[in-house]
Amino acid sequence: MTAVIETTGLTKTYGAVRALDGLSLSIPRGGVYGVLGPNGAGKSTLFRILLGLIRPSQGEVRVLGQHAGDPAVMRRIGSMIETPRFPPYMTARQVLEWLALAHGQGRGMGKDAAIDAWLDRVGLTEAANRKVRGFSVGMLQRLGVAAALMTKPDLVILDEPTSGMDPPGIQEMRALIRSLADDDGVTIILASHQLLEVQRVCDRVAIFNRGTLAAEGKVSDLTASGERLRLSATPLAKIIGVLGDRATIDGDAVLAAIPRTEGPALLRALIEQGVDIDEARWVGADLESVFMAETGPARTDAQVREALHAG
């Protein structure tokens, strides 16, 4: 499996702040790769280094096998970092035309047809000739995605691509990202705080915390590691007695933290002890719980209230 991104000991400091702290990461070619982390974890810093916008303080980074910032490589990357902005006096079509020219796609190169196709693909056909100054955040996001993708890059970096979009827009964007990865063979790296979206669209994720890599792997593997057997049964006390500290109460059920291989034996043991089992099913951990486990707990309601009063 070849890597599109390889970093070794990547560090970026801003004064005393270490935005990235010795990050070593390998992102495989193909599929959709999610980069997660709380604010200030180093996601945007990594993206800016990959795009040659800033230089690392220390460490190595290779993009598509070359040094980051190499113009030949940069032309193979499409990107959208945060909410994109465009010259407000231009229309959506003019923005794409301008960027196509900047990319070396002059007249007679199928540019106009490609622009129309991309405007259609991101749902901006009707707004194609409207000036960008009147666009909503969601429309700017769509145009940003079209701008990132219209040059047929091998690698696309998207930072919060669904930010500001309405639910149908989010659904369309998810489908677009998946189709680019599956049908067009583009490698997509995306950062998002919408963990459910990431879980739905990404094949692999990396979770950053304070500039370091806290966890990395296939979404299915990361969520499977937190898998539990959910038992709706009576009496619960007997189940807890069998499982001990591996049991957690979840409403009127018990979550058993056991490997799948132990499931049948546990069920037999419970039945032998006279437990009446209504339902037993495996439930996976969602990405949110994995994320919270790796990046530290959120503040409790009481802590939030206390902070608000103190503020």
Add this chain to the structure above:
Amino acid sequence: MLADAVRSESYRALKNRTVLVWSLIFVPVIWLAVLIGGAFIDAKVDRMADQLPPQLTPARAALDLGDALLSAAGQLANPALKAYLLIGAATVFSGDYRWETWRLITARNRRPNLIMGKVGAVKLMTLAGLFLFLLAALIGAVIKGVILDKDLMFRFGGEQARTFGLLFLLAYVRVVQFLMLSLLAAVFTRSQLAALFVPLAVGVAQGLLVTATPLLGWSPIDWQTLLVFPGAAYEALKSVILGGVPAAVLQDGVMWRAVASLALWCLAPFGLALWWFSRQDLSKE
């Protein structure tokens, strides 16, 4: 790659209609209006002259459009045209900072090409501005001919064409030199206001200070004057082109010092801007 940058910057500049009007159209239109107004005044003077005795009435010569063109070429680097061209230049140079669009184009080209693309677009804009000013002068001369009921002629022989070409080239270099200060201000400050007002402030300061050079014992063609004041270098070269400088002075190397001054004032801001931009953190815009 550089051609891509020039093409895309020019395309973007062309779409900014408001700036184009102020930068390229406004001064030629005003100049045309001034010429037409002047023609009406001349017509009135002519009517008054008609009442004089015939022996005092000046002969009615034909109006030479070649002369009008040459005269306009000598006025191309005027402060108004420079100031309004500066609006367009400042917009081009600082646009990516103002609209936070560097990140859209840095991945598409080398940084030196991106800056040179902007400079290329501004140079094209400058050429367009100078041509429009000349066009306004030509149209103004034709209208003047109609108002004054004069015959029109167009004499543009080899010598006139040479002088015109040199004046045009000199004015172009002088305007570009002035606009390079805008590039430097834009890159250093990331601000459109600075890109607009720093060259104006420098230009005004130089215009005022050049009058104080006699206090320092500097003559208008001394190397110090020419080096510190590109406007003085421009005037010296213009005099050379128009034949107003004695041969003895020319032998003194005034021309080359003036050329060196203008070249330095063009290249130094450009080089500094390029050097700074190559190291600039463009994630902060």
